[in-house]
Every structure is written in structure tokens, then in C-alpha cells.
Amino acid sequence: xxxxxxxxxxxxxxxxxxxxxxxxxxxxxxxxxxxxxxxxxxxxxxxxxxxxxxxxxxxxxxxxxxxxxxxxxxxxxxxxxxxxxxxxxxxxxxxxxxxxxxxxxxxxxxxxxxxxxxxxxxxxxxx
Numbered sequence: 001x002x003x004x005x006x007x008x009x010x011x012x013x014x015x016x017x018x019x020x021x022x023x024x025x026x027x028x029x030x031x032x033x034x035x036x037x038x039x040x041x042x043x044x045x046x047x048x049x050x051x052x053x054x055x056x057x058x059x060x061x062x063x064x065x066x067x068x069x070x071x072x073x074x075x076x077x078x079x080x081x082x083x084x085x086x087x088x089x090x091x092x093x094x095x096x097x098x099x100x101x102x103x104x105x106x107x108x109x110x111x112x113x114x115x116x117x118x119x120x121x122x123x124x125x126x127x
Contacts, residue, residue, distance in 0.1 A: 001046060009045025012038045033063055054107035060100030067093030 003009045015038030022031025040056045071090025078084045085091055 003045055004048050005045045007045075008041045008048075012041030012043075012045055014038070015041065033067070037063065050107050053103055057100045057103030057105075057107060060096045060103060062100075064093045064096030064098075064100055067096060069093070 015034040017038075019031040019033070019035025019038055022028045023035065036059065040059055044052045044056055067089040071088055071093050074088060075090065078088060
């Protein structure tokens, strides 16, 4: 197993550990969100490519929509402090939606397509 994108892999491991902490120690079902994002990032760190990036982007958009809806539901109970802004699901939902859109656009970027074309050439040349 060769790690091709170490930053994505390390961030994924951190999110997996955070999600497991929320699920096991805090007994909170909300830990499934960082756990799923962490698993996706670990997969992208090991097996980067266009399809993985596109699927990850769509997963982020879906999770972002769920978090944004949940954040709107909690909005009447929030206080106007920095703590409530950055630790509530509305902020992270909008952050996830924009990150998902960025990942989807990156999936169609020339840099990703060039890497896949180079991989195809090495596979064709080696056989």
C-alpha cells in the first residue's frame, strides 16, 4: 500500500479518530459525519483519481445540505458569539457544500485528467 497523497491520508485518519471518539466515548451518533468524511479522505490518499474526487465531492455536498438544514433548525437557540458560529452545524454545512463544489470542479480539472492519462500510458507501455 503506497500512500500517494499523505496530507489527505493524515487528515482522514484524524477525522476517523475524531468520529470514533464521538461515537464511542461521547456516545453521540453525530460522529458518523467525520467518520464518513475521514474514510473518504483515506481512500483518496491511497487511491487518488478523478472518480474518487468526484464521489467525495458529491458526498460532501450531501453532508453539507444535511448540516445546513440542521443548522437552520438550531438557529433560534444560538447566541451571537464566535463559539456558537464556528461550532454549529450551519457553518460547517456551508463549509462542506463549498468544499464539495470545489472537489467536483477539481475532478474535472486538467491536472487530474493529466495524471490519469499518464497512468494509462504507463499501463499501456508496461504490457
